[in-house]
Amino acid sequence: xxxxxxxxxxxxxxxxxxxxxxxxxxxxxxxxxxxxxxxxxxxxxxxxxxxxxxxxxxxxxxxxxxxxxxxxxxxxxxxxxxxxxxxxxxxxxxxxxxxxxxxxxxxxxxxxxxx
Amino acid sequence: xxxxxxxxxxxxxxxxxxxxxxxxxxxxxxxxxxxxxxxxxxxxxxxxxxxxxxxxxxxxxxxxxxxxxxxxxxxxxxxxxxxxxxxxxxxxxxxxxxxxxxxxxxxxx
Numbered sequence: 123x124x125x126x127x128x129x130x131x132x133x134x135x136x137x138x139x140x141x142x143x144x145x146x147x148x149x150x151x152x153x154x155x156x157x158x159x160x161x162x163x164x165x166x167x168x169x170x171x172x173x174x175x176x177x178x179x180x181x182x183x184x185x186x187x188x189x190x191x192x193x194x195x196x197x198x199x200x201x202x203x204x205x206x207x208x209x210x211x212x213x214x215x216x217x218x219x220x221x222x223x224x225x226x227x228x229x230x231x232x233x234x235x236x237x
Numbered sequence: 238x239x240x241x242x243x244x245x246x247x248x249x250x251x252x253x254x255x256x257x258x259x260x261x262x263x264x265x266x267x268x269x270x271x272x273x274x275x276x277x278x279x280x281x282x283x284x285x286x287x288x289x290x291x292x293x294x295x296x297x298x299x300x301x302x303x304x305x306x307x308x309x310x311x312x313x314x315x316x317x318x319x320x321x322x323x324x325x326x327x328x329x330x331x332x333x334x335x336x337x338x339x340x341x342x343x344x345x346x
Contacts (some may be wrong), residue, residue, distance in 0.1 A: 164241070165281075165324075165336040178332040212280055224269060224328050228280040 125149045126229035128213050134235045135203065143198040143232045145213030152218040154196040155226065156188060159210040171196060172218060203236045210234075240264060240335035241327050247341040254315050258340045260325030261307045264333065270308050271326040272299055275339065281324055285310070315344045 126147045135141050147154060156168040170178035171190040185207075187199040196213055210233050214226040242261045250256045262270075269288055273281035285292050287308060291300040298311040308327075312319055322339040 162338065164239075164338045167332065167334065170332050210278075220331065224334065225271065225283055225286055226334075227283065230280050233278075 125227050126213060126215055128211075128229035128232055130232055131230060132233050132235075134237065135200070136237050137203060137205075139203075140199070140201040142200065143211055143213075143234075145196040145198075145229055147194055147196075147213075147215035147227075147229075149215055149227060151215035151227075152193050153216045154190060154193070155214040155216075156196065156198050157212040157214065157228075159212055159231070165212065169198075172220070200234075203234075205236050208234055208236045239337075241325055241337040243323075243325050243337035243340045245338060245340060247343055249343045249345055250315055251345050252315055252317060254344075255311065255313045256315055256342065257309055257311045258323055258325075258342075259307055259309050260327075260337055260340075261305075262325075262327040262335070263306070264327065264329045264335075265306065266329040266333075267306075267327040268330060269328040270299075270301060271328070272297075272308075272310050273324040273326065274321040275324055276321050284323070312342075315342075317344050317346060320344045 129144045153172045158166045168182045169188040185202050189197040210231045212231045213229040216226045272284045274284050275281040285299050287299045287301050296313045300309045320343050322341050324339045325337040328334045
């Protein structure tokens with residue numbers, strides 16, 4: 123399935139590095155999301171973009187910086203991360219945030235390890 | 238109190254068994270609900286959406302009880318391939334979408 127793709131699939135970085143995660147959706151959706159999934163915790167919603175406008179920032183530290191250049195692409199820029207930021211980062215998309223249904227389709231995720 | 242609560246399990250059931258999971262939600266304004274399955278080290282995949290009292294798709298049935306604020310997922314005739322973690326999701330509009338921690342199911346031959 124290639125509805126939502128994410129690159130890279132795995133990333134190891136040091137605390138002083140700068141890297142970016144990329145997400146692309148081919149479903150014609152207008153809302154895109156970044157989630158963090160840590161072991162034994164529920165998915166944590168980080169950022170929401172609806173029609174390219176950021177509508178949510180769930181108190182995410184500034185070392186995570188999202189970018190949404192168009193409805194199909196979403197980036198998460200990372201800098202000076204901490205070891206506790208190691209997690210699976212999932213991108214998702216849906217028709218639109220307030221479409222009334224909001225089924226979200228997920229990408230395969232980027233498994234991030236911060237050393 | 239967590240927005241969405243699930244029994245983490247694990248549920249270990251034999252092939253062919255019927256198994257049910259419950260999920261409770263705290264926000265009475267929740268209007269839509271979803272069940273996702275997530276295989277180990279994979280992304281969540283949408284299994285079923287629930288907008289009214291319930292939904293059925295083959296061996297899977299979801300029931301919504303708004304009065305008691307819970308939704309259930311029933312799996313009949315369990316297959317080995319049903320082994321996964323099942324995530325319950327409640328959406329109360331806008332960005333109010335909350336995931337449970339998931340219920341782990343293992344179907345045993």
